[in-house]
Amino acid sequence: MTTLLEFKQVSKMYGADTKALTDINFTVREGEFVSIIGPSGAGKSTLLRCINRMIDASGGEIMFNGANILEFKKRELKRLRTQMGMVFQHYNLVNRLSVIENVLHGRLGYKSTLEGVMGLYSKEERLQAYSILKTLGLEEQVYKRCDQLSGGQKQRVGIARALVQKPALLLCDEPIASLDPNASRIIMDHLRYISATMGITVIVNLHQVDTALNYSDRILGVNRGTIVYNGPPSKISGEHLSTIYGSEWSELQGELEVRDAR
C-alpha cells in the first residue's frame, strides 16, 4: 500500500524550555486506522496538530503525498488543509447555526473569502452535505440548531463537516473524551466505517486504551514526546503499556479490570 504520511526526525519546542516532541519517526499508509495513545502531556495533541500545521514543528520533515509540508507557503497550505479534515473534542461548531450550515463550513477551504462570507454553496454541495448527514444518521436533524443536539450528535456533525471537504486524511483529537460510553461507541463505529469504506486514512488521539486496541490497525504509543510503541494492537503487551503510560498505568489497569469484570 502507498505511504500517505511520513514523519522524519520531527521535533517540537514550545519556547526555549519545553520539548514536546523529540525525533518522531513513523509512516502511515493510505486507508490505515491509526490511534495515538499516551498519558496526558505526552505530546499526542501536538503531534496530531503538526500534521495540518495548526502547530508548526521545530525540526525534521513531515512528508504528505511525497511533499514536505513544513516548506509549504500560504497557498499550498490552504490546499493541504482541504485534504485533511479535523475532528475536535469540543466539536468546534457554531451553535446558533443549523446542522447543515455547520457542515457546509467544511467547504470554505475551496472558496474565495467573498463566496465564503456570502454563504454561496452550490446545489451539489448541499446535496452532498445532506447525503453525508444521512450516512451519519442525522437526516432528521439537518435544519436543527446545533445547540439543540446531544454531544454525540454534535460530534457526528463535526465528522460530517470534515467529510464534506472530501479529505484524504481525517485527524481526530480526542473525539470521544466528552462523550458517554454509548455515544463514544457510535462515534468510533462511524470512524471505523469511514476508514474501511471511503478510503480515508484516520488518525485518532485517544485517552481510552481499550478503545484504541479495539478499533485500530496500528497503535502509536507516545511517552514524553517520543514514540515508544509502533505496531498492531495484537502485539502490544502489558510491558509496552507500562512503558507508554508510566505511572498512570497501574491506575488504568485497575479501570480495565473493572470493565472486564462487568
Ligand code: ADP
Ligand atoms: P497531550 O495531547 O498528550 O496531552 P500535548 O501535546 O497537549 O500533550 O502537550 C505536550 C507538552 O507540551 C506538555 O508538556 C504541554 O504542557 C506542552 N504544551 C502544549 N501546548 C503548549 C503551548 N501552547 N505552550 C507551551 N507548552 C505547551
